[in-house]
Amino acid sequence: MRSIESLGRYIIRFLEEFGRIASLLYSTIKQIFTHPFDIKGILKQMVEVGINSLPVVLITAAFTGMALALQTYTGFARFGAEAMVGFVVAISMTRELGPVLTAIMIAGRVGAAMAAELSTMRVTEQIDALESLATNPVKYLVVPRFLASLIMVPALTVIAAIVGILGGYFIVVVVFGVSPAVYWHWTWVYTEWKDIYFGLIKAFFFGGCVSLLSCYKGFYSAGGAEGVGKATTSAVVFSIIAILISNYFLSALMFA
Amino acid sequence: MRYISAELKVGIFALIALGILAFMAFKVGELDWLAKKGYTVYAHFNYVGGLTVGADVRVAGMVAGRVDDITLKTDKVRLRLFIHEGVRIYSDAVVSLKIAGMLGERIVEISPGSKLPLLQDGDTIVYSLKVADIDMMLRDISELSIEISRLAASVGAIIEPEETRKAIKASIHNLEELTYNMNIAVVYNDKKLRVLLGHMTELIEANKEMFGAAMANIEEFSLYLKREGPILLESTHKAVEEIRAVVEENRVALKRSIEAVDEITDKIGRGEGTLGRLWYDEAIYESAHEAIEDMTRIIETIEEFEVFTTFRGGYLTGTSGREGHLYLTLKPTPKFYYILGVVSGPGGLDGDREIEFSAQFARRFKDSDKFRDSVLRAGITENTFGIGADQFFLDDRLKFSADVWDLFRNERGTREPHVRLGIDYFIFENIFISGGVDDIFNEERRGTYVGGGVKFRH
Amino acid sequence: MIEIIDLHKSFGKNHVLQGVNLKVDRGESMVVMGGSGSGKTILIKHIIRLLRPDSGKVIVDGRDMAELNEKELYKMRKRFGMLFQSAALFDSLSVWENVGFALLRERQMKESDVKKIAIEELKVVGLTGVEDLMPSELSGGMKKRVGLARAIIHNPEILLYDEPTTGLDPILANTIGDLILELKKRLSVTSVTITHDIQAAYKIADRIAMLFKGRIIETGRPDEIKNTTNPVVRQFISGGLAASGEDLEEVV
Numbered sequence: 001m002r003s004i005e006s007l008g009r010y011i012i013r014f015l016e017e018f019g020r021i022a023s024l025l026y027s028t029i030k031q032i033f034t035h036p037f038d039i040k041g042i043l044k045q046m047v048e049v050g051i052n053s054l055p056v057v058l059i060t061a062a063f064t065g066m067a068l069a070l071q072t073y074t075g076f077a078r079f080g081a082e083a084m085v086g087f088v089v090a091i092s093m094t095r096e097l098g099p100v101l102t103a104i105m106i107a108g109r110v111g112a113a114m115a116a117e118l119s120t121m122r123v124t125e126q127i128d129a130l131e132s133l134a135t136n137p138v139k140y141l142v143v144p145r146f147l148a149s150l151i152m153v154p155a156l157t158v159i160a161a162i163v164g165i166l167g168g169y170f171i172v173v174v175v176f177g178v179s180p181a182v183y184w185h186w187t188w189v190y191t192e193w194k195d196i197y198f199g200l201i202k203a204f205f206f207g208g209c210v211s212l213l214s215c216y217k218g219f220y221s222a223g224g225a226e227g228v229g230k231a232t233t234s235a236v237v238f239s240i241i242a243i244l245i246s247n248y249f250l251s252a253l254m255f256a
Numbered sequence: 257m258r259y260i261s262a263e264l265k266v267g268i269f270a271l272i273a274l275g276i277l278a279f280m281a282f283k284v285g286e287l288d289w290l291a292k293k294g295y296t297v298y299a300h301f302n303y304v305g306g307l308t309v310g311a312d313v314r315v316a317g318m319v320a321g322r323v324d325d326i327t328l329k330t331d332k333v334r335l336r337l338f339i340h341e342g343v344r345i346y347s348d349a350v351v352s353l354k355i356a357g358m359l360g361e362r363i364v365e366i367s368p369g370s371k372l373p374l375l376q377d378g379d380t381i382v383y384s385l386k387v388a389d390i391d392m393m394l395r396d397i398s399e400l401s402i403e404i405s406r407l408a409a410s411v412g413a414i415i416e417p418e419e420t421r422k423a424i425k426a427s428i429h430n431l432e433e434l435t436y437n438m439n440i441a442v443v444y445n446d447k448k449l450r451v452l453l454g455h456m457t458e459l460i461e462a463n464k465e466m467f468g469a470a471m472a473n474i475e476e477f478s479l480y481l482k483r484e485g486p487i488l489l490e491s492t493h494k495a496v497e498e499i500r501a502v503v504e505e506n507r508v509a510l511k512r513s514i515e516a517v518d519e520i521t522d523k524i525g526r527g528e529g530t531l532g533r534l535w536y537d538e539a540i541y542e543s544a545h546e547a548i549e550d551m552t553r554i555i556e557t558i559e560e561f562e563v564f565t566t567f568r569g570g571y572l573t574g575t576s577g578r579e580g581h582l583y584l585t586l587k588p589t590p591k592f593y594y595i596l597g598v599v600s601g602p603g604g605l606d607g608d609r610e611i612e613f614s615a616q617f618a619r620r621f622k623d624s625d626k627f628r629d630s631v632l633r634a635g636i637t638e639n640t641f642g643i644g645a646d647q648f649f650l651d652d653r654l655k656f657s658a659d660v661w662d663l664f665r666n667e668r669g670t671r672e673p674h675v676r677l678g679i680d681y682f683i684f685e686n687i688f689i690s691g692g693v694d695d696i697f698n699e700e701r702r703g704t705y706v707g708g709g710v711k712f713r714h
Numbered sequence: 715m716i717e718i719i720d721l722h723k724s725f726g727k728n729h730v731l732q733g734v735n736l737k738v739d740r741g742e743s744m745v746v747m748g749g750s751g752s753g754k755t756i757l758i759k760h761i762i763r764l765l766r767p768d769s770g771k772v773i774v775d776g777r778d779m780a781e782l783n784e785k786e787l788y789k790m791r792k793r794f795g796m797l798f799q800s801a802a803l804f805d806s807l808s809v810w811e812n813v814g815f816a817l818l819r820e821r822q823m824k825e826s827d828v829k830k831i832a833i834e835e836l837k838v839v840g841l842t843g844v845e846d847l848m849p850s851e852l853s854g855g856m857k858k859r860v861g862l863a864r865a866i867i868h869n870p871e872i873l874l875y876d877e878p879t880t881g882l883d884p885i886l887a888n889t890i891g892d893l894i895l896e897l898k899k900r901l902s903v904t905s906v907t908i909t910h911d912i913q914a915a916y917k918i919a920d921r922i923a924m925l926f927k928g929r930i931i932e933t934g935r936p937d938e939i940k941n942t943t944n945p946v947v948r949q950f951i952s953g954g955l956a957a958s959g960e961d962l963e964e965v966v
Contacts, residue, residue, distance in 0.1 A: 036821060043262040051265050094280075120805070128764050129802035132874075133816045133864070134791040136784075155273035162276045188283040192310065196280050 024138070024216050028146050031139035041144035049110050049145070049211075050152030054159070057105050061160035064097055065089055065167030073172055082178050086187035089168030090161075094191065094199040095255065098161035099153075100247050103206030106153055107239035111214035114145055115235030118218025119228040127219070142215045146208065153207030154200045161199065198254040205250060210239045284310075293341040294321060295377035299351040299364070299384050300332045307353060307362040313337050314354075315345070315366050323364060337364060344368060345375045350383040566711040572694055574703020581709070583614075592619050599638050612638035618646075637661035638674075655680040657692070672697035678705070686710050715740040715872065715904045716761060721770035723756055730756050732928030733770070738906055743898055745907045745915040747950065748925035754908040755799065757925065758874050761906060762794050763787060774872070792816070795865035795903075799877040801857035803849035809836070809860055810845035816868040835863040839893060855886040859893070866897060873897070875907040879914045891917045912951055916940075924950065 072088045118141060121127050130137045165187060172178045214235040221231035304326065313321035320343040325336035339345060346369035354365045366381065375381065564585035572579055580600045587593040597614035616635030621627035631646040642661025648654065662674035678692025689708040695701045716738040723731040730753040738744040748754045759765045760772050763779045772779040774790065782790055803812045813832040817823055823831075833845050839859040849857060858878065865873060878894060879887035891914045898905060898918070909915055915922055915936070922939045924932040924947050932944050942948060 040262075043266050046266045046269075047262045051269050054269075117806075124800055125798045125802035126804055128759065129796070129798055129804070129864075131764050132762055132791060132794060132796040132798075133819065134788040135815075135819050136788070152269075155270065158273045158277045158280070162280065189312075191280075191284045193281060193284050196277070196284065200277075 020220065021212065021216050024142065024219065025212055027138045028142050028212065028215075031136060031143050032147065034136075034139060038139070038144055041140065042147050045144040045148035046152055048113070049106065049148045049207075050155055053106055053109055053152075053156060056109060057102050057156050057160050058163050060101050060105055061093070061098065061163040062167040064101060065093060065164030066171050068092055068097070068164070069168035069171040073176055082172070082176070083182045083186045085172050085178075086165070086168060086183040086185075087190045090165050090187045090191045091195055093161040093164035093168075094195045095202075096199075096247075096251070098157045098164060099199050099202040099206055100243060102157045102160045102203060103153060103210055103243045104240055106149065106156070106207070107210045107214070107236055107243065110149070111210045111239045112232050112236050114211065114214040115218040115221075116228055116232045118215055119221035119231035120218075122219065122221050123224050123227055137219075142212075142219065145215055146211045149207035149211035150204055151207075153210070154203040157199060157203035158196075161196070198250075201254065202247065202250050205246060206243050209242045209246060213239045213242060294339050294343075295341070296324065297337050297339055297345065297375050297378070298380040299335045299337060300329075300380070301335065301353065301384055302332060304333045304335070304353060304362070307335070307364070311363055313339065313364045313366060315343055315368055317365075320366070335364065337366075345381070346371050347373055347375060348383065349375065349381050351381045352384065564711055566709060568688075568690065568707060568709030570690060570705045570707020570709075572703055572705045574694055574698075574701045574705075579705070579707070590620060591622050592617065594618070595633070595635075614638055614642075616642075616644070633659075640665075642674075653682045674698070682711075686712060715742070715775060716744075716906065717771075717773040718757075718760070719771045719773065721757070721760060721772065722768045723753075723760065723765065724768055730928055731760075731767075734925070734928065734930055736923055736930055736933075738904060740904055741902055743905045743907065743918055743920045745909060745919035745922045746925050746930075747910060747912070747915055747922060748908075749910060749950065752925050753928055754910075754925055755876055758796075758876055758906060758908045761872075761874060762791060762796060792868060793871045794874060795868070795870035795872070796874040797858070797861050797865045797876060797878055799880060801849075801854075801861035803852075803857055803860055803864070805849055807849075808845070809847050809849065809852070812849065812860060813845075813863045813867055815864060831867065832863070835867045836860070838866075839863045840889070855882050855890075858882065858890060862890075862893065862897075866901070869901065871903055873903050873905040875905065875909070877909055877911075878907060879909060879911045887911065887914060888917075890914075894918050926950075 069085050069089050072085045073082060076082055076084055076088075118127075121141070127137045127141070130140055169180070169183055169187075173180045173183050217231045217235035217238065221227045223230070307323065307326065309323055309326055311323045312319050313323060321337055321339040323335055324338045327334045327336075337351075345366060348369035348371040350367045350369065352365050352367070354363050564583075564587065566581070566583040566585065568581040568583070570579045570581075571577075581597055582599075583595055583597040585593055585595050595614065595616045595618060597616075599612045599614060614635070614637050616633045616637065618631050618633040620631045624630075629648040629652075631648070633644040633646070634642075636642065637644065637659060638661055640662045642659060642663075644657060644659035644661075646658075647656045649656075657676075657678045657680065659676045659678075660673050665671055665673060675696045676692060676694045677696065678690055678694075680688045680690040682688040687708065687710055689706075691704065691706045694703055694705045716736075718734055718736040721731050721734040722729070734757060736744070736746070736757075746754055746757060756765060760767055761774070761779075763772070763782075766780060775793075777786075777790070779787075779790070803809075804815070807815070810829050810832040811818065813835055814828040817828045817831065818825070829845065833842075836842065836845060836859075839862050841856060841859055841863070844852065844856065844860070849860070852860065862878075875894065878890050882890065894905070894907070895918050897903070905918075907915070907918060919936050921933060921935055923930045924939070924944070926946055932939065932942060932947050934942070939947065940951070942951075
């Protein structure tokens with residue numbers, strides 16, 4: 001009896017949470033189109049989400065591309081298909097690893113910061129203060145973060161993809177001595193616009209996911225300093241889980 | 257350092273990201289139209305075998321454009337090809353589908369032709385070769401069989417002269433013995449063949465996908481057979497009937513030996529999927545599916561007993577005539593085999609065409625290290641006793657041949673034996689080109705020959 | 715001006731407000747006293763609809779706060795100024811941006827003009843030269859004063875003070891009290907102050923209300939409260955700052 005009760009409680013809590021996320025998304029979207037448009041806030045968040053995340057994304061992408069090339073090369077060399085490594089790296093980076101790794105990095109770096117910042121504002125009454133100053137906190141806090149992520153995660157993904165490909169280039173061409181022309185040729189010959197485009201759709205979706213979930217966790221946190229910590233951790237965890245699960249479904253939907 | 261505003265940072269960042277995106281889009285061909293000027297031509301195919309939009313269009317192996325669009329019209333597939341500026345394609349260009357690269361990448365190859373006018377934007381390339389060029393090969397075969405049929409009519413004339421008849425008598429005696437031996441060989445191998453074919457069927461069943469590509473070709477082949485088959489059959493039938501009639505008229509022994517040959521082909525036929533079946537069994541045309549299965553079996557039969565059919569055509573400069581050969585190679589073991597052949601070619605200096613038979617026993621010294629690629633042949637070469645030797649190179653792709661026959665020739669203008677030296681080179685698995693010198697010791701008829709042919713393994 | 719009618723609010727099983735009735739007249743300075751955890755902050759947040767009542771009404775200037783749509787609500791909130799217990803300055807903005815926040819959001823003025831006004835406003839609360847600092851660089855008392863400057867920059871009609879003197883030393887608390895009094899005189903605003911600081915309450919209140927166990931148990935002018943016969947209120951007054959809800963419960 002008790003276990004069924006607690007199961008029911010979990011389900012209700014889950015649905016409540018889901019409903020709150022949905023309603024936050026709804027008011028976020030509504031506020032995007034409500035005058036005035038806070039370009040300054042968005043720019044500030046774009047710097048934070050995009051430019052300040054660049055080093056970590058670049059490092060991750062470069063080393064992932066290199067590792068990918070290394071492994072693929074070892075395998076492919078066994079049947080003389082070294083030249084195809086470029087293609088494998090390119091398609092992996094554009095379709096899968098570029099968007100997912102970028103989004104995970106953003107979740108860890110920016111998502112955590114968003115949750116921490118918003119939950120701190122919540123527990124120190126800054127969000128109430130915004131309300132009292134006739135400012136919609138969703139518009140002031142969530143919209144710029146959401147929009148900045150929607151724009152910057154795809155942008156970072158593009159950069160991550162090319163850096164990953166360059167990482168692969170470094171391994172295959174510089175380390176293993178495959179001809180650069182051959183590597184480039186095979187990198188592009190099979191890669192389709194679709195791969196890049198769908199990768200960007202994913203990144204766009206992930207950007208929205210990470211910022212929405214992180215803002216949600218921060219926005220509705222409670223319980224002082226401890227609440228801030230909790231909100232931060234669960235924002236990152238939920239974001240990453242959401243990325244990985246939705247990645248599968250997006251892949252299945254788009255590439256299948 | 258000066259303070260960099262958020263606007264500037266974001267602006268630079270956005271430019272970089274957009275720049276990379278544009279670069280990648282350009283690289284994968286999406287923005288081709290931005291960078292490269294060119295024009296569009298169309299081509300039509302019955303079957304494009306997995307060609308995709310974006311595939312390379314090559315001229316002489318060089319990338320010269322890409323496939324822009326593939327649309328299915330009522331009975332044909334229309335390709336829209338984007339050709340880079342500066343690539344000239346003439347009105348008699350031939351477009352074909354090729355497989356390039358180790359992963360079986362499908363590409364479009366254009367042989368640009370030479371006949372003016374040049375193709376303009378929106379024009380269509382009229383000539384298109386089918387996948388794997390099987391159609392072409394079959395057209396050759398068809399032509400060849402008509403040739404054979406035509407020449408069979410003049411068999412009578414060959415056998416008419418007394419001396420020829422004598423020669424044939426001797427030859428046919430040999431042939432009789434030879435076919436008797438072959439008969440035994442075939443019977444001996446028959447059981448084995450059946451078992452192996454059984455295994456093959458299982459293997460093919462289990463690996464259907466693997467043979468997908470082969471199946472596709474075979475499908476094309478069988479479709480072609482369905483269409484062109486009756487003509488082919490009719491021609492062949494006629495040829496055989498005529499030969500048989502002529503032979504019956506002339507010599508009982510010959511008849512017997514020919515019947516023995518028939519028996520062999522019958523047996524091969526019953527052994528499934530070989531020439532006999534191909535030629536006599538109407539069922540093969542009844543359903544395309546059956547044909548596919550049989551053909552697949554034929555192609556995939558990997559075992560000791562091998563049967564090859566070789567068609568070859570050539571041009572002789574010495575007599576300014578065309579020459580056609582049809583060989584059936586029966587290979588019970590890799591070490592020794594039999595070659596049965598019909599040859600049509602220019603007759604004497606009077607320009608008549610004549611048909612001649614060949615039947616040879618060949619021995620390949622597989623067991624010797626030194627001569628593993630050497631073959632000695634002996635038997636009947638073009639109606640008289642002849643010997644020959646072959647030397648193979650490059651995993652049998654390249655063959656040097658020497659043949660001597662007509663040792664006691666007594667023709668107008670010459671008494672020297674007929675000697676021919678030649679080279680065959682397989683440019684593809686089934687297609688070869690050949691060239692050489694014919695009738696070396698006969699000043700009047702000496703000349704080079706060039707040609708080519710197809711060889712099937714069953 | 716402000717009328718609270720039978721206000722109930724629960725958080726989970728905790729029934730915090732159990733039918734609060736309070737009326738604040740225009741221009742009046744109302745101080746609500748109560749122990750920690752008595753729901754004072756909850757009460758004041760209802761006035762500006764930071765919280766919505768479970769039942770009951772908050773009527774401001776004749777309008778039911780619960781019935782305002784978003785646009786009307788924000789319009790209404792512009793008539794309010796609120797000083798939060800912890801000042802609630804925006805960490806990411808500088809002092810002058812905090813003070814000028816309401817004006818910056820309205821986008822009616824140039825930033826440089828807003829800054830000038832903010833500096834003026836900071837002078838009013840007794841601060842100079844801090845406009846370009848960040849909130850984290852300020853002491854607790856300075857934060858409160860910046861918060862006050864922020865609350866009054868848009869000339870609100872109603873000021874809400876949540877524990878304006880809490881956490882400050884007595885001298886500083888006195889200064890803040892003076893400041894509130896001065897503002898009241900100068901701006902002639904209606905104000906609601908929440909505090910458990912009795913001295914401050916006597917100083918700034920026109921009327922004092924005592925919140926206990928989710929209800930207003932006594933309302934009166936400061937001198938009436940001083941001489942009340944209500945044992946809970948007496949206990950609270952004599953217990954001073956230390957009095958809490960639990961302690962008082964024993965008295966009842």
